[in-house]
Amino acid sequence: MEKEKRLELIKRNVEEIVTENELKELLENKKIYAYWGTAPTGPFHIGHVASLTKIFDFERAKIKTKILIADIHAALDDLKAPWDQIKERAEFYKKCIELVLPWQAKPYFVIGSEFQLSKDYMNDVLKIATITTTKRALRAASEVCRLKNPKVSELIYPIMQSLDEQYLNVDIQLGGIDQRHIMMFAREYLPKIGYRKRIEIMMPLLVSLTGPDTKMSASVPETHVKVYDSVEKIKEKIRKAYCPKGVTKNNPIIQICKLIIFPLKNKLKVERAKSYGGDITFEAFEDLEKAFALQQLHPLDLKEAVANSLIELFKKVRKYFENKKEKIEEFGKEFLP
Secondary structure: OOHHHHHHHHHOOOOEEEOHHHHHHHOOOOOEEEEEEEOOOOOOEHHHHHHHOHHHHHHHOOEEEEEEEOHHHHHHOOOOOOHHHHHHHHHHHHHHHHHHOOOOOOOEEEEHHHOOOOHHHHHHHHHHHHHOOHHHHHHHHOOOOOOOOOOHHHHHHHHHHHHHHHHOOOOEEEEEHHHHHHHHHHHHHOHHHOOOOOEEEEEOOOOOOOOOOOOOOOOOHHHOOEOOOOHHHHHHHHHHOOOOOOOOOOOHHHHHHHHHHHHHHOOEEEOOOHHHOOOEEEOOHHHHHHHHHOOOOOHHHHHHHHHHHHHHHOHHHHHHHOOOHHHHHOOOHHHOO
């Protein structure tokens, strides 16, 4: 594949790349490795999927991606996951990721605690801790950690995420735009202890289903769709979602199409009565976006198509967890479908 086509795939739907010039140089190499990480805290929902789909573009661009289940980070962030649950939650997230997307090959997983407790890793944590201030660490953690009453662990969080780039032996870190402060921390501090800085690629965050005035939250069920939600729940949540006529900006239904459905399926079929124009299949997101902006596509018709697409996409993971509600409830009621 030509370098320009690879670059185009990598840049698709991306919010920011630091830096694009470094990425262009990297594409001269034969083997390129990236990682995407997630801390197993709340329920696994479409917000996670929106970034995960980027891995498919990476694969097409000949970039190998490692998926980090950062179990220790889940506890460091103000105990969003209790210490006695981190391993079990890590397995839960791993199963969700394995089943939720149409992988061509089995994803390559790494569990954080498998390498983050090594002598060398912890020695490097302490090295960075001695050269950064609490103010700098707080700023790095500010968009990711809870920080209601900042704990020392929440200051360690960005240090460890920075070192993950080195110990996973990757060239790129992929994450949401909310990770930006940590990613810039990594580029600043890794060279200070003798390691190279990496390329940081950031994806946009999905808008809450309730609209742009609220944040998609794991603890507020109506703001998101869990990947193992029932068919009825998916239909209900999408039907109630914010999706004003003709508005494409900060529209969660449009975003789901852009960041999840089209990167995976490359099309979306909208079924309509003949009196409303009949069925139509969009084979490019830009065509769907334009039709919606011109009010040639009604929000209810689009919502039904999106709900059906998510129901089909999440079929395997939903079936796997449908008889495991008691097990899921052990993590907390907010996890339940």
